[in-house]
Amino acid sequence: MDEPVLEVVEVSKEFPGVRALDRVSFRLRPGEVHALVGENGAGKSTLIKVLTGVHRPDGGRLLRDGRPVVFGTPIQAQRAGISTIYQEVNLVPLMSIAQNVFLGREPRGPLGLISRSRMHAMAADLLAGYGVTEDVRRPLGSLGVGAQQMVALARAVSVDARVVIMDEPTSSLEPREVETLFEVIGRLHRQGIAILYVSHRLDELYRICDRVTVLRDGKLVHTGPLADLDRLALVSMMLGREIGDVRDHGVTGFGEDGHAAAETLLRAEDLVSRHRLAGVSVTVRAGEIVGLAGLLGSGRSETARAIFGALPLDSGAVVLAGKTVRTGSTSAAISAGMAMLAEDRKADGIIPNLSVRENIVLAALPRLSRYGLVSRAKQDKIVDIFVERLRIKISSPEQKVSELSGGNQQKVLLARWLCTRPTVMLLDEPTRGIDVGAKAEVRKLIDELAAEGMGVLLISSDMEELIEGADRLMVLRDGAIVGDLRGDQVTEGNVLAALAHHEGDADE
Structure with a gap:
């Protein structure tokens, strides 16, 4: 060996x-x-x-x-x-293809000067084996993402990598480019x-x-x-x-869930986003908690972001309360009655240098303003209501939000969106990174919102949270729905079976 x-x-x-x-x-x-x-x-x-x-x-x-x-x-x-090819191409787009391949180790002539003719010839010969036939003098940024990925691979291997x-590596590649990559891997x-x-x-x-x-x-x-x-x-x-006993479970032929007669609040139809979503359709009814399950990269967060207008779509439609919402626009989604709690509260949620009050009322400012002026009394009233309802532990509304615990920061973000009086809430990992007590409080709040008639789309990598909290589960894999679990079919076994199933299983 x-x-x-x-x-x-x-x-x-x-x-x-x-x-x-x-x-x-x-x-x-x-x-x-x-x-x-x-x-x-x-x-x-x-x-x-x-x-x-x-x-x-x-x-x-x-x-x-x-x-x-x-x-x-x-x-x-x-x-x-040891060479690395990252998911995001980390080369220099304004430099030529050849310069990127040999960056830092350019071939030189007798006087020690860079030999561009040799560099171009060597780069063209090397890249031909990776399916890249473009003129190597072109800027790297003029190539498609897939071709740039191949240039990154050629560079990584050409440094005498072991x-x-x-x-x-295939997250941004077309099927033809994936096949080329696999051929290269076979050669390596x-x-x-x-x-x-x-x-x-x-x-x-x-x-x-x-x-x-x-x-x-x-x-x-x-x-x-x-x-x-x-x-x-x-x-x-x-x-x-x-x-x-997961192997004994099926993932098709489910009956109607208990919300069949409720009003459909959200309907997302055939959402397609290149390399991310492949025709995802989701419905959420009044008072219903619909969970999105799947492994990392399955398309869970991308589905929520597409519905909320934060991810551009190639095709598809989003309908909220019977009205079509303009896709690709978060402001249109918010105006229609949608709210979204992002997965990363530090990067996409809290504004750490602002106070709790300022963070809570941020999304509601247009509604609170009159002739461009914002009423401080209205702000204070809203903050007091949601601090009490969500049991946010603060010393004062003017306390910096960055000084709060993770659980209380999450509640501040929930309060921000509840200020907008949404019809549907999209919650992406609402309990990640918070302690057990705070998790229980957030879960209870989600149940209360649904009981009041709000529609909730819940994303979580915590299987137990999804199974216990969702009325219905949509299982995603590779940007497509592979399971629709309702009522008694919402079990751990069925979720795992849907994630592991593939078309060839019946023939094996």
Whole structure:
């Protein structure tokens, strides 16, 4: 058996308040395609950054060809033969294709000057093997995203790489480009180059990967041959659920749920967004909590963002309370009676330097203003109402929102949107990163909103939260609905079965 080209031995990494990696070990052998999988927060990104010199581990060690190594910077890792292709192309769009391929290692002539003719000839010859036939003198930014990804791959391999890390490499590729990528991976495999392949697409993993390492909550769950795991076992490991009798569950032929007679508040029809959504349709009735379940990258958040106008659509329609809402416009969605709590409250939610009062009334300012002036008395009244109703723990409405706990920050954001008197609430991970007590309070509030007749679209990576909180569950995979679970069919087993099922199962 080949000795590992790269080995991770009980590596740990901590950040303030978070143990991102907890004694993780795995081996990468020459010529193998090794899948690295896990949900959000599993530790995949941190492990990649340790391998590429962005982070130094707090414990454990790295071995390169059996010898201990320490990478203090990404350039040190690259010199050791470790290259990375990120999901977002990190090259220089205004420079030529050839310059990007050879950036920092340009071929030079006898006088030490860069030889552009040699660089162009070498780049054209190299890129031909990756399906890129454009003039290498063109700016990189003039290429499509897929072709740019191929240029990034060619550059990564051409630096005498022994290990290539691919982070979601097909997320922006067309089917033809995906096939080219897989051909390149096959060639690298035959050349003995090891590939660490990060992807949420199970079909891809089972097609090209030899082995798999599963991380969950910063810990190693499993490592071994991928052929030894069926899809259901792999999904169960990623989510931390027992397989149990899941194999006996079906995911079709469900009856009507208890909200069949209620008014349909939200109807999203055939939402299509290139590389993100493939014809997703969702309905939410008055008083109904509809959950969106799926693995990382399945299209859960993208569906909510598309409905709310924050994700451009190629086609599809959104109808709220019987009226068509202009897609691609968050202001149109808000005016129609929609509200959305974003997944990342720090990046897309709270404004940390503003007070609790200012954060709460932000979305309601147009309604509170008269001739361009905002009534402070109206602001204070609204803030008092929602601080009391949501039991937000503050010393004063003028306290900075950044000083609150995560749970109270989340309540402030909920209060902000409730100020707008929405008909439908889109909640993306409403209880992530808050303590147990705050989670219970937020869940209770969601139930109360539904009981008052509001429609709720709930996204969560917490399976228990979805099953306990949702009246109906839509299961997504690769940007498409693969399960519609209603009433008694809303079970953990049915969700896992839908996530793991694929078209070829019946023939196996």
